[in-house]
């Protein structure tokens with residue numbers, strides 16, 4: 001293998017440690033402990049594993065967690081009601097609804113029940129729009145984690161040709177927009193794209209986010225390309241054929257140990273940020289009311 005590895009594990013651990021320090025400071029100064037609520041619908045074992053990982057990592061950072069698990073037959077109305085409760089609960093600062101949800105549920109409606117200030121997973125229309133307009137807000141965690149990884153490895157983005165494979169609303173589409181905001185030239189490709197391999201061969205940066213194991217082959221890559229594998233297929237297999245790609249790429253993320261840990265790190269960072277912002281908002285409101293009383 002000739003490519004250098006882009007390791008997410010260490011960088012993510014540093015981010016989690018920093019989030020932990022901020023969480024501790026918030027507790028000391030205000031008595032408020034950041035709290036992430038996870039919502040899982042149904043009994044898909046892989047989803048349950050991801051949610052458990054998020055909770056374990058939260059605990060490490062001194063972030064509290066609330067877990068809501070609902071049966072596979074839950075209706076949209078029931079799920080929306082649960083999420084609205086969490087949105088209104090002052091002890092909850094971040095809400096993550098694990099994607100995908102069972103087919104009978106309107107996932108968009110469920111995501112939109114997340115209060116914008118608690119959308120630490122960057123899945124609401126508000127979060128997406130803020131990202132698209134370059135306004136402050138929470139970004140979708142996997143795309144945000146990918147950008148952090150590229151920055152940490154000093155990958156030049158300005159003017160680079162980034163080819164994104166996949167266009168899902170919480171992965172491919174926002175990943176392309178974040179790269180665009182960093183002045184990359186972005187090409188989106190997807191299941192209907194013609195001559196996909198030829199397009200990928202022109203990429204300085206490839207982001208694979210299709211959800212098909214070993215989909216991107218070594219001979220699709222320009223020598224020296226930066227390869228980001230955002231796939232999480234069954235058995236911890238990415239979307240990139242790692243052995244082939246590592247012979248051609250300049251930099252490549254491993255699976256596991258690449259994008260995955262960065263996703264969780266950003267989720268925790270954004271949860272602490274939400275807790276800080278919501279706590280600040282409460283104390284400002286109180287101060288304002290006291291002002292009016294005196």
Ligand SMILES: Nc1nc(=O)c2c([nH]1)NC[C@@H]1CN(c3ccc(C(=O)N[C@@H](CCC(=O)O)C(=O)O)cc3)C=[N+]21
Nearest residue numbers: 050097098099100121141232256257258260261263264
């Ligand atoms: N609303 C929502 N937001 C998400 O961010 C979201 C989601 N739904 N649905 C599912 C996917 C998947 N996902 C992963 C996060 C971390 C790892 C991860 O850390 N994986 C480890 C390996 C896992 C292991 O050791 O078993 C790694 O790559 O090193 C994987 C997958 C977040 N997702």
